[in-house]
Amino acid sequence: MTIRHVAALATIVLVAACTGSTSSGPAPKAATQTGLVATSLTVPQGMGGAPFDVDRQVLIPSGWKMSVYARVPSARLAAWAPDNTLLVSVPENGTVVRLVPDGQGKATEAVMLRGMNQPHGLAFVGSTLFVAQSDRVDKFAYADGKATNPRPIVTGLPDAKSPELGGQYAHALKSVAVGSDGSVYISVGSTGNISVDDLKANPPRASILRVPPGGGPAQPFAVGVRNGTGLAIAPDGSVWTAVNGRDQIEYPFDRPYGDASGSSKGQVIPDYVRDHPVEPLAKLTAGRNLGWPYCDPDADIEPAVKGSEQNPSNVPFTTDVETNPDGHLLDCSKLPRIEQTLGGHSAPLGLSFVDGGLPGEYEHGALVGVHGSWNAQPPRAPEVSFFPWANGELGKQQTLVGGFQATDGSRWGRPVGAVLGPDHAVYITDDQAGAVYRLSPP
Numbered sequence: 281m282t283i284r285h286v287a288a289l290a291t292i293v294l295v296a297a298c299t300g301s302t303s304s305g306p307a308p309k310a311a312t313q314t315g316l317v318a319t320s321l322t323v324p325q326g327m328g329g330a331p332f333d334v335d336r337q338v339l340i341p342s343g344w345k346m347s348v349y350a351r352v353p354s355a356r357l358a359a360w361a362p363d364n365t366l367l368v369s370v371p372e373n374g375t376v377v378r379l380v381p382d383g384q385g386k387a388t389e390a391v392m393l394r395g396m397n398q399p400h401g402l403a404f405v406g407s408t409l410f411v412a413q414s415d416r417v418d419k420f421a422y423a424d425g426k427a428t429n430p431r432p433i434v435t436g437l438p439d440a441k442s443p444e445l446g447g448q449y450a451h452a453l454k455s456v457a458v459g460s461d462g463s464v465y466i467s468v469g470s471t472g473n474i475s476v477d478d479l480k481a482n483p484p485r486a487s488i489l490r491v492p493p494g495g496g497p498a499q500p501f502a503v504g505v506r507n508g509t510g511l512a513i514a515p516d517g518s519v520w521t522a523v524n525g526r527d528q529i530e531y532p533f534d535r536p537y538g539d540a541s542g543s544s545k546g547q548v549i550p551d552y553v554r555d556h557p558v559e560p561l562a563k564l565t566a567g568r569n570l571g572w573p574y575c576d577p578d579a580d581i582e583p584a585v586k587g588s589e590q591n592p593s594n595v596p597f598t599t600d601v602e603t604n605p606d607g608h609l610l611d612c613s614k615l616p617r618i619e620q621t622l623g624g625h626s627a628p629l630g631l632s633f634v635d636g637g638l639p640g641e642y643e644h645g646a647l648v649g650v651h652g653s654w655n656a657q658p659p660r661a662p663e664v665s666f667f668p669w670a671n672g673e674l675g676k677q678q679t680l681v682g683g684f685q686a687t688d689g690s691r692w693g694r695p696v697g698a699v700l701g702p703d704h705a706v707y708i709t710d711d712q713a714g715a716v717y718r719l720s721p722p
Contacts, residue, residue, distance in 0.1 A: 315341055316679060321717075322347035324386045331692040331713050339682035341642075343722040346681065349707060350379050350387045353714040356696050357455075357630060359402035361409070361422060364702050368709060368716060369411075371398035371453055376411065378425060379716065387716075393420075393427055397439070401456035401467070401511070410464065412454035414439035417466055417491075433464050434491055434498045438471075438481065445471060455511040457519065462493030465519055469507040473527050474573040474603055479503065486572055488521060488564060502564040504610075506572040510561070510631025510648060516672050519564040522628035522648055525557045529576060532601040538586035546601055551586065554656045558595060558621035559628055561648070561667065561674065568616065571597050574604035575612035579621055592621045592676055620667060620674050625653035626660055630697020630709070633669065637704045639721050644669040647680070647698040647706065658689030664698045664708055664719075681708065681719060 316339040323332045327348045338346050354372040361367055366379040366387065374396045379387035393399065393411070401412035409420040409427050416435040420427035440449040451469025458464055470478045470486035478485035483498055488508055490501035502508075502521070510522025530546050531537050537544035537552060557576035562568075571577065575597040579590035583598065597612035604610055622628055630649040634642065645668045652662035664681035667674040684693040693713040701707050705720040 316682060317342050318683065319344070319346065322385075324348060324384070327351050327386070327715075332715075336692060337683050339679065340719065341680070341721070344719060346717055346719045347385055348715050349385070349718040350389055350716040351714055352377055352379075352389060352709070352716055354711050355709040355714065355716055356453075356711055357400055357402050358697055358699050358707060358709050358716070359404055359409075360699065360701060361404060361425075362407050363425065365425065366699075366701070366707060366716070367392065367402055367409070369399045369402055371400050371414070374399065376402070376427070380425075385718065390425075392425070397441075398453055400453040403456050403458050405458050405462075410456050410458060412456035412466060414452045414454060415441065417454065417456055417464065433495070434466065434489070437466070437468060437483070438485055444481075448472070451507045451509075451524075453509075455509060457511045457513050459513055459519065460517045464491040465489070465501060465511060466491070466498065467505070467508040467511045467521065469509070469524075470572070476573060476603065488519070490566075501566055502568045502570065504569040504572045504574075506570075509629045512631040512633055512646070514563075514633050514646075514672075515635040515644070515669065518672070520631065520633075520646070520674075521560070521562055521564055521570075522622070522631045523560045523562070523570065524627055525559050525624070526573060526576070526600075527553070527625070529553055529556050529600070530602045532576075532598050533584035535584055537584075553624075554653075555590070555624040556580075557598075558590065558592065558618075558624050559626050560595075560618045561620040561622065561628065561631075561646070562618050569610070570618070571610070571612065571615055574600050574610035575615055576600050577618045577621060590623075592623075594619070595621050620676065622648070622650065622665065622677055623653075623660055625656075627651035627653060628665075629695075630699075632697065632699045634700050635669075637700050638706070641668065642666060642680070642721070646674055647700070648677075649695040649697040649708070651694050651696065652685065652691065658685065658687065659691075661685040662691060662694045664695050664706075680706075 321336040357369040376393040378392040398414040403410040409422045417433040418430040421429045439452040455467040466489045488502040489498040507524040508521035534545045558579045578598040580588040582588040595618040648665040653660035662684045666680040696709045698708045708717040
């Protein structure tokens with residue numbers, strides 16, 4: 281069995297999901313939930329504080345079980361250590377905690393690293409631990425439950441402390457993944473929604489940087505990546521990212537939207553914003569441009585038509601009328617299409633791959649923590665998504681775990697990331713509930 285998992289997330293609680301206006305109208309369509317059943321979440325003794333002070337139901341595949349494994353306030357990314365303990369980043373308090381299983385289906389928590397600058401992305405290569413802080417990435421020697429001998433991979437990454445940013449950085453958290461050749465990939469989010477100056481910064485923000493094997497300066501690997509919170513290496517060695525797209529997109533077509541009279545071009549229309557742009561799940565190659573902020577992925581089968589069905593696969597781009605009105609800054613028609621997408625403002629965070637270890641249709645695929653939107657009423661629901669993997673490509677989004685949101689839009693949890701454990705269970709972090717869950721197949 282081969283298990284590759286590099287969970288990567290971006291955004292602190294302040295910007296934990298895509299922001300935008302709340303609108304009325306039909307709820308965004310959820311991912312496929314075929315075969316899921318409502319099941320009570322198991323809460324071990326001593327872990328019953330809110331939100332688990334009442335019975336919580338989750339939607340999971342029939343025969344599977346889900347329980348609270350640990351309580352970690354503001355838990356974000358997770359990675360399995362060689363000694364079969366789970367490390368979890370907590371950027372809110374600058375720590376990385378270590379979860380040690382107690383043999384009874386839960387874990388005890390101990391702080392392993394402290395005093396860090398918003399530690400977020402975690403990755404292991406053998407006994408070497410990579411930790412992405414907001415301003416740097418370091419590697420540590422891991423042994424006997426301790427991370428020691430930090431050595432810098434890259435320093436001087438932009439964050440809110442960078443003088444030129446004046447304390448304003450909406451997506452300061454960094455993700456990290458290590459390729460099979462030893463290349464280190466780092467996600468560097470945009471400073472804001474459509475902050476064009478990010479593209480000219482050094483190093484460029486809104487990009488995925490690459491440090492070559494053996495070290496060296498970080499260079500742009502992919503650009504136009506507004507906030508590539510999900511960052512992981514696939515079983516075939518390719519690099520993938522899951523991206524949080526822009527908010528408050530203006531209607532880009534010179535025609536009426538729905539029943540409007542006259543052209544709606546350039547207007548911010550809540551019904552349109554709710555589902556646009558879709559969020560990319562893309563395979564990265566050297567020099568790829570994912571379009572931001574000049575081009576927006578548009579999955580509508582009938583572009584410009586209100587209520588159009590969407591095809592989430594092989595998605596083309598529409599020119600952003602606000603930032604690229606005549607298309608001269610970037611020709612959106614020439615950009616490679618996006619391999620897979622999630623619904624608008626899904627806020628995908630952690631991304632990891634499963635290559636064996638789960639049963640049946642879940643044996644090979646990608647796991648994505650979906651934080652959920654603020655752009656609809658009710659909002660797009662948080663979930664853990666699964667994308668099947670075959671022949672080097674990902675299939676369409678499915679729901680692996682749902683049930684975190686009530687019909688009125690209120691939520692008791694928001695998944696961040698999901699990684700496969702050595703016991704063939706999936707471990708899910710939730711920063712709103714302050715928990716790590718264990719999802720076990722039959």
